[in-house]
Amino acid sequence: MKKRKNFSDYVFDIVNTSLLIFISIVMLYPFWHELCLSLSSAAESTRGGIFIIPRQFTLEAYKLVIRSSFIWTSFYNSIYCAFLTTVIGVLFTSMLAYPLSKKELMGNRSISFVVVFCMIFNGGMIPTYLVVNNLGLVNSLWALILMAIVTPYNTIIMKNFFTSLPTEIEEAAFIDGAGPLRIFFTIVLPLSKAVLATIGLWLAVASWNNFMMPLIYLNDRELYTLPLYIRQVIDGQLLARTTGEGAQSAVESVIGATIIITIIPIICVYPYLQKYFVKGVMLGSVKG
Amino acid sequence: MEAVKQKNPSPKGTVMIQSESKWKKFAKNFPVHKYYYLLMIPGLLTLLLFRYAPMGGIIIAFKDFKIAEGIFGSPWAGLHWFKMLFSNSQFTRVLYNTIYISLSKLVFGFPMPIILAIMINEVKNVPLKRSIQSIVYLPHFISWVVIGGILFSMLSPTVGILSIFGFSKNPLLEPSNFRTLIVLSDIWKEAGWGTVVYLAAITGISEELYEAATIDGANRFQKIWYITLPSIASTIAVLLILRTGTLLTAGFDQLYVLQSPATMDVGDVLDTFVYRYGLAQGRFSFATAAGLFQSVVGLILVSISNMFARRMGQDGIL
Numbered sequence: 001m002k003k004r005k006n007f008s009d010y011v012f013d014i015v016n017t018s019l020l021i022f023i024s025i026v027m028l029y030p031f032w033h034e035l036c037l038s039l040s041s042a043a044e045s046t047r048g049g050i051f052i053i054p055r056q057f058t059l060e061a062y063k064l065v066i067r068s069s070f071i072w073t074s075f076y077n078s079i080y081c082a083f084l085t086t087v088i089g090v091l092f093t094s095m096l097a098y099p100l101s102k103k104e105l106m107g108n109r110s111i112s113f114v115v116v117f118c119m120i121f122n123g124g125m126i127p128t129y130l131v132v133n134n135l136g137l138v139n140s141l142w143a144l145i146l147m148a149i150v151t152p153y154n155t156i157i158m159k160n161f162f163t164s165l166p167t168e169i170e171e172a173a174f175i176d177g178a179g180p181l182r183i184f185f186t187i188v189l190p191l192s193k194a195v196l197a198t199i200g201l202w203l204a205v206a207s208w209n210n211f212m213m214p215l216i217y218l219n220d221r222e223l224y225t226l227p228l229y230i231r232q233v234i235d236g237q238l239l240a241r242t243t244g245e246g247a248q249s250a251v252e253s254v255i256g257a258t259i260i261i262t263i264i265p266i267i268c269v270y271p272y273l274q275k276y277f278v279k280g281v282m283l284g285s286v287k288g
Numbered sequence: 289m290e291a292v293k294q295k296n297p298s299p300k301g302t303v304m305i306q307s308e309s310k311w312k313k314f315a316k317n318f319p320v321h322k323y324y325y326l327l328m329i330p331g332l333l334t335l336l337l338f339r340y341a342p343m344g345g346i347i348i349a350f351k352d353f354k355i356a357e358g359i360f361g362s363p364w365a366g367l368h369w370f371k372m373l374f375s376n377s378q379f380t381r382v383l384y385n386t387i388y389i390s391l392s393k394l395v396f397g398f399p400m401p402i403i404l405a406i407m408i409n410e411v412k413n414v415p416l417k418r419s420i421q422s423i424v425y426l427p428h429f430i431s432w433v434v435i436g437g438i439l440f441s442m443l444s445p446t447v448g449i450l451s452i453f454g455f456s457k458n459p460l461l462e463p464s465n466f467r468t469l470i471v472l473s474d475i476w477k478e479a480g481w482g483t484v485v486y487l488a489a490i491t492g493i494s495e496e497l498y499e500a501a502t503i504d505g506a507n508r509f510q511k512i513w514y515i516t517l518p519s520i521a522s523t524i525a526v527l528l529i530l531r532t533g534t535l536l537t538a539g540f541d542q543l544y545v546l547q548s549p550a551t552m553d554v555g556d557v558l559d560t561f562v563y564r565y566g567l568a569q570g571r572f573s574f575a576t577a578a579g580l581f582q583s584v585v586g587l588i589l590v591s592i593s594n595m596f597a598r599r600m601g602q603d604g605i606l
Contacts, residue, residue, distance in 0.1 A: 012507075020408065021420075023424065024423040027423050030435075031438070045447065047447070048444065048448055050449050095331055098327060120586075121343070124562070124579030125559075125563060127345025127579075128338070131338070131342050155331070179320070180320060209429075209432075211433050215544075230437060231433050255441060263430060266430065
């Protein structure tokens with residue numbers, strides 16, 4: 001396509017691009033601000049204002065933060081939850097979704113309805129808490145894991161993916177004498193890496209960022225996941241500021257360093273996150 | 289597609305239409321199909337335990353529930369808790385806050401991804417476009433706890449960027465600004481990610497339409513107005529309809545993280561209300577009644593919005 005560019009086109013492009021760059025700066029600046037705070041000296045970070053670069057560069061805040069054993073405990077708990085949620089979740093969801101993609105299976109529609117109904121109605125916070133309490137899972141990381149692994153939406157997405165797979169290979173394997181389990185684990189799953197990765201990343205990010213569930217179900221500080229830990233640091237530091245106790249201990253830069261440390265894992269996998277999350281939105285919209 | 293069709297025949301209906309020959313077929317297939325049922329067990333068990341069992345627990349909204357007496361041992365209370373709920377001035381305010389915040393997010397937040405997607409689509413330089421996309425998607429992946437921490441320190445009158453403008457108080461602690469900041473921060477966090485769906489829809493528009501318009505002498509605004517927007521109109525309509533189904537959810541994480549005693553009057557919403565009364569104060573039955581009200585209204589809204597979406601030839605979530 002050959003485009004004839006005229007004056008108004010140039011003006012449009014310049015204005016549009018500048019606006020978008022401005023928006024990008026607005027999106028990024030808060031993170032940059034936090035990074036600069038965490039790398040500035042206590043005195044400078046408390047002075048505030050706009051940061052172009054860290055002032056009086058120092059790693060003091062990070063040294064202070066990583067010395068606390070609690071951040072490592074929380075880090076470990078978060079990784080533990082995210083890892084198990086992802087692995088078990090992908091396994092259980094695909095195991096539930098695959099049979100639902102088989103039209104000839106009796107009860108298929110009823111079971112699908114059972115899955116979808118959870119999406120539009122739920123028992124609510126308190127009854128759920130009481131059930132988890134009766135199962136003896138309050139104050140256990142397994143509460144977070146078990147409640148997150150199977151979601152109706154993920155199941156539907158996977159089911160639609162399995163339905164779209166060509167059936168010829170499965171049929172050939174069946175004629176060769178392979179049973180459904182063998183077909184599923186050795187043929188279907190390896191063909192479904194894209195959707196497995198997408199659902200896996202959804203589960204991992206949801207688990208990593210989950211705040212409400214740990215808030216409700218965890219009491220022990222030893223079990224805190226990162227979001228709860230951050231919340232506690234922020235509350236604690238704010239309290240210290242109001243009572244004047246924390247005046248000496250770089251309040252702002254400590255909060256900043258804690259926040260940056262917890263964002264780092266997300267940033268590290270961000271290219272994959274972006275790719276597979278966008279793919280997931282497409283899967284969802286194709287299904288409608 | 290499948291998901292929609294399944295909704296229509298009720299589970300009961302499905303069982304009823306099973307004729308003799310279907311049972312025979314079932315028996316014939318069972319040696320192979322039993323493995324399919326086997327595969328589903330862990331997933332179904334999880335749903336049963338953590339989704340359906342709590343639905344049964346809703347019963348405590350109609351009982352005077354005491355933990356010691358258990359769900360079945362506690363005496364019935366009829367509609368007592370619902371009467372209390374609606375005569376409770378705090379609850380009416382919480383309901384008002386929820387709808388107010390949720391509607392504001394809808395009115396101001398909904399158009400943003402559309403505008404942003406159109407703007408991004410007009411960038412013809414591919415690396416620049418990719419970079420802008422990567423940047424605007426980023427906040428979506430960061431939790432509200434982290435964003436809350438960043439916001440509090442950025443808006444702090446002593447250490448934040450506002451210090452240079454001479455603010456004397458953190459605007460997040462002032463009731464008059466609180467809801468505006470809730471809506472703005474929500475837009476900041478989610479508008480970029482919201483563009484993904486629209487950008488996908490825009491990609492599907494035929495390039496020939498734009499070429500024809502160029503030959504006819506249309507300028508960029510005219511092309512956006514007469515080609516891009518009408519082409520994504522159905523996507524916009526469906527997303528708008530589906531969004532109205534979530535009118536009673538204002539967002540627990542965001543509100544819980546950003547609210548403070550000073551802003552409770554304007555910032556307390558249904559989710560945080562249920563949490564505070566139920567888990568912090570232990571008034572289980574009262575909080576469950578509030579939660580049930582929210583779930584039922586939510587169910588009705590989602591059903592209606594899905595009906596409309598389907599009438600438009602779209603599939604919705606059901």
